[in-house]
Amino acid sequence: MRVKEALAPLLFVSLAVLPSFAQTVSSRQRQIKLHTRLAQQYLSEGKPDLAVPELKAIIALDPKNVDARGNLGVLLFFRGDNAEAVPQLRAALKLQPDLWKIQALLGLAEGRMGKQSEGLKDMEAAFPHLQDEKFKMQIGNVLVGDYSSSGDLDKAATVISDMLKVEPTNAGLLYTAYRLHSDLADQAMLTLAMVAPDSAQMHQVMGHELAMHDEKAAAIANYRQAIQLDPNLPGLHFELAEMLYNSSDPTLQAQAEGEYKAALAVNPSDEKAEVRLGDIAAKHGDLKEAVADYTRALKLQPDDSDADTDLAKVLMSMNQPQEAQKLLEKAIQIDPTDYVAHFRLSTLYRQQGKTEDAKRELEQYQKYKDMKEKLRKIFHEMRVETGKNTQDDTDATK
Numbered sequence: 550m551r552v553k554e555a556l557a558p559l560l561f562v563s564l565a566v567l568p569s570f571a572q573t574v575s576s577r578q579r580q581i582k583l584h585t586r587l588a589q590q591y592l593s594e595g596k597p598d599l600a601v602p603e604l605k606a607i608i609a610l611d612p613k614n615v616d617a618r619g620n621l622g623v624l625l626f627f628r629g630d631n632a633e634a635v636p637q638l639r640a641a642l643k644l645q646p647d648l649w650k651i652q653a654l655l656g657l658a659e660g661r662m663g664k665q666s667e668g669l670k671d672m673e674a675a676f677p678h679l680q681d682e683k684f685k686m687q688i689g690n691v692l693v694g695d696y697s698s699s700g701d702l703d704k705a706a707t708v709i710s711d712m713l714k715v716e717p718t719n720a721g722l723l724y725t726a727y728r729l730h731s732d733l734a735d736q737a738m739l740t741l742a743m744v745a746p747d748s749a750q751m752h753q754v755m756g757h758e759l760a761m762h763d764e765k766a767a768a769i770a771n772y773r774q775a776i777q778l779d780p781n782l783p784g785l786h787f788e789l790a791e792m793l794y795n796s797s798d799p800t801l802q803a804q805a806e807g808e809y810k811a812a813l814a815v816n817p818s819d820e821k822a823e824v825r826l827g828d829i830a831a832k833h834g835d836l837k838e839a840v841a842d843y844t845r846a847l848k849l850q851p852d853d854s855d856a857d858t859d860l861a862k863v864l865m866s867m868n869q870p871q872e873a874q875k876l877l878e879k880a881i882q883i884d885p886t887d888y889v890a891h892f893r894l895s896t897l898y899r900q901q902g903k904t905e906d907a908k909r910e911l912e913q914y915q916k917y918k919d920m921k922e923k924l925r926k927i928f929h930e931m932r933v934e935t936g937k938n939t940q941d942d943t944d945a946t947k
Contacts, residue, residue: 615644631658649678749779786812820849854880888917
């Protein structure tokens with residue numbers, strides 16, 4: 550028997566099966582469409598429980614149907630069936646790895662089942678990619694809670710920073726950010742005290758903390774001690790200079806200029822030190838030097854509204870109102886709450902006969918001045934209360 554003749558019956562059988570196979574595929578597709586239509590109908594009618602069996606029927610017919618897997622997982626999750634939801638969500642994610650909402654929901658479901666490490670891993674992966682702001686905030690809150698409870702404050706602070714980009718005026722987030730960064734600062738200070746108690750950095754930290762509590766003499770002493778240990782420590786000369794510059798003692802005030810110059814010697818890009826040198830030169834009536842200092846500062850940091858405002862004041866004294874006006878308008882653009890810039894701009898507008906503009910700027914000046922005065926009062930009361938508590942603690946130990 551020839552080979553062709555031997556294969557003929559088999560070929561006949563295979564060809565005979567093809568119409569039946571095509572009919573089966575067509576029938577399966579019709580069933581999938583029917584179940585899909587019913588699932589969509591039930592969901593649109595607010596009947597998710599009826600949609601669940603339809604989605605399961607689709608998956609039975611087409612196990613790689615990512616939409617059915619994902620939708621079923623979501624419905625089961627919100628129904629509270631986490632044990633059933635997890636396999637469906639995971640299967641959908643395996644079929645399409647960039648389903649970030651699905652991965653975040655998977656993380657939540659895993660967490661609710663006690664699989665904390667798996668849930669955290671999935672939420673961490675999904676969080677940066679979430680576009681739905683409300684859902685992103687929900688996942689962020691869970692992450693911050695998990696990180697905080699495990700003591701991973703750095704990661705918690707990073708998530709809070711991302712959440713504040715979404716809701717920058719959220720009081721709850723701002724408070725959490727404050728607490729986290731305070732805890733991080735305390736943690737760092739404690740570690741520094743343990744590993745390097747006699748270091749320049751430790752004295753710098755002590756100086757900073759004492760300055761915040763209005764313990765000026767002690768703060769200055771610690772800054773000086775730090776400089777003796779390491780005169781090239783970044784920021785150290787500037788912090789001491791600020792204490793000296795704001796002192797009520799003329800002798801100490803006179804020492805500030807040298808420290809600002811020392812700060813620039815350590816770091817030629819210390820823009821704030823340049824601004825302060827401009828302030829000192831202007832205070833002494835050396836307007837040319839003040840202009841030079843402020844100009845150098847603005848080259849280092851073009852968006853410093855304080856430098857713009859201070860330079861504008863000097864230019865007004867030098868009878869250059871047009872240049873001063875440009876700087877003041879720029880300062881307000883950068884920082885609308887700069888009430889000094891509003892006041893000086895009001896003066897320039899009034900001199901030009903722009904009554905309405907002058908009135909508007911004067912109103913802005915009063916508004917932001919009052920706001921900053923309230924803030925100043927709050928921070929002053931906080932320092933006083935903290936100092937009182939510290940003294941109470943000291944008295945209690947005597």
